[in-house]
Amino acid sequence: MEKELFVLLFKKLSELGEEEGSALLSRGIDVQSVMPTVVEIVNDVQERGDRALCDQTERFDGVRVGRFRVGEDEIEKADEEVPEKLKKALEIAVENIAAFHHQQLDRDLWMTQTSPGAMAGQMIVPLDSAGAYVPGGRAAYPSSALMTVVPAKVAGVERVVVCTPPGKDGKVSSITLVAAQMAGADEIYRVGGVQAVAAMAFGTETIRPVQKIVGPGNIYVTAAKLLLRSTVEIDMPAGPSEVLIIADYTAEPEVLASDMIAQAEHDPQSISVLVTDDEDLAIATKVEVEKQAKEVARREIVKKSLAKSAILKAGSTEEAIGFSNSFAPEHLEIIVRDPMTVLRQIRSAGSVFLGPYTPVAAGDYASGTNHVLPTSGYARVFSGLNADAFVKKITVQQISKDGLRLLSDAITVIAEAEGLAAHAESVRKRLVERKPENL
Template sequence: MRINRFDLATMGPADQERLMRRAEVDIEAVDADVRRIVDDVRRGGDQALAELAERFDGVRLDPGALAAGPDEFARAEREIPPELAAAMEKAVARVRRHHEAQLPPATWMIEPTPGVMTGERVTPIESVGLYVPRGKGAFPSVMMMLAVPAVLAGVETIVVCTPPGPDGSVDAASLVMARMCGVTSVMKAGGAQAIAALAYGTATVPRVRKIVGPGNPYVAAAKRLVYGVVDPGLPAGPSESIVLCDETADPVLAAHEVIVEAEHGPDSAALVVTSSPALADAIAKVMVDLVAELPSPRREFCEKVFSGYGGIVVTPDLTASIAFVNRYAPEHLRVLVSDPFSVLNKIRNAGEVLLGENASIPYGNFTLGVNAILPTGGHAKSYSGVSVHDFLKRSSFCYVTPEGARTVGDVAVALAEYEGFPAHARAARFAMDRSAESH
């Protein structure tokens, strides 16, 4: 197996920029195809969804039966092993506890100046679409990470889109997870066509105000395309991670961790970043053995990643390693250094930061309670991971007494006149004079 090795000190600006781009190249390459898919769904609705499912998923679906019915939910509950159901319940409880702590007060108000009350009211978005991918596996954990905060936020209409399996059914564990979280509207639609259906609506799939969830380059491209029609949520594309190591890191532990996100698919990105060439050598040796033990197709995915968007980056020192992390802005950052909390304060850009030897990436993905739906492609520089805040909106409100109107009126008149808005100035002056008369 070939593992990319990058010596940061000898890389030119162009080479470093290519390393930063990751699967964004793949997303740009599918734009034209995605545009046609979105147009097909916009014109053809459920019929187009069924045709595209047959084309891309090899599944024949009845255009009138795209929603998972009660019998499918019941069958799913019978199919999954009891031990899996128990694990899912524990995971949901932890994720719910973490996200409950994020809930803001429904209303707050202050008096910034006498006679003026200002505040905000927080309300849920009326309808959201949750996208749960399936192409390279089934992901009930993604269902959980999206559904729990949406339900906690109080969203009235929650619609899940997820690709059907070979037999046309929704993954059983994902259906059970949806119901555990309080969601029962699950549609058999995946890829760019699912994003289009949620954005424009069909006879079966309700049109929503916002779409949240990760996906492949086709999904990411579709989200870009429907921006303006619907809020496409945070950019969550192919998986990515950095394992940041100093010379004290255990190479076996580091190798295990860097392979985690790589096995998601060939478009993933997974890097070890260290200032120790000796540690880099040791990690690479272990990686070869660990990847060789994986079953197909996960083995092939990892081999593609570590010769593609992944590998090992060797830097001059820990400071340079941290600077690289901040520039890369990874989805998952695993910190294996002697004093992890000293590094935490220096990390500005990362979807999540997993500190120390025991905070394994899979723990964060499944059971710690933190959300694992995180910004990718460098977007952690300006986006946060999914939370209840993704499903809420804020409305400012204010109330002014006659005394307050006399206090703030002159300021409004002065600024309106300076900016050339005579109607603004006249209305402000009228309100101010009227309040004086009422007093």
């Protein structure tokens, strides 16, 4: 029975049953199931502010917090506690993430001539404030602090707030504090879950509201973000993490297996899928997955996650690409002879990892791209978190008198067709001759 410890779906793609296919493809998250609880907490925070934060934190995090804002003294202490080696790693990550997200920003102002004498353009202005939700509690996720705060600061957001749940001791992990500080967070609060999202949306006595809330979180946090989306803008809903790997004969089974196991250790709900046209590779990877799974620290989590995962044999790379596009994976690894050609056929994915030396773990931490990515098929519509999420694009136009004259027919004819005669008149009033000193 030892061999059966780690079960994952192993099948020809063409023989995938309807139920199996649907489990892989329609893996939406059921936020409705938690909504009653979420609504209750949100209402409480909206009504009672800090007092609600205090009670809800006691209820969910098992600790009564006196002061929600993390003070300078605690941040300094954290800085002393965190080993130099980790600080150096975080510094490299911050540098690469900042460099990449700078590239994502458009020029701060550009204009182009759309019609002779008519210049139209776009100006980039950052949001005034943003809130980053950083999961915590039992574990520390310094990388999530980097991935949410750095892009906001790169975009120019003046006030970036971090909310992260306290541990049973009422403290935030030193590692998360150091990461948030290094990333440039302006305010850090020890509050998590639905109550943190509600606090950032409505504001409380100590936490001023923000304009947009970003960052990963469990189903409660996602439900709260979706619920409050009319009050505050959000990045995207978040479900369990997932990877899909398209591989051919050039791939190394040991490497593929290690990526599937790495994905599986995140969460019992995580999904890893390998799609390959090489049957030998499929079999060898299955053997390797079973072998590596036995050696991994988070064995129970990995076991549950693998039960949701699959190794699928495709008839061709094209069939594998087709399946991947339907799946719309959060992470997509393309480990084939010519990854760039496959890349250009990809329609939906959060982030893509090309070639044998680009593990998802690189993007999780240090290649510079963002790891806050659309899961559960949301990649069909959503992009991952990026610098653009923190700016507004304001369009601009400036027309000369001659330019307006040239456009006046087009404007007035359409305006009148829409029954908006005063619109047409606003053009004509500009084209009458006036005394030169008034122009």
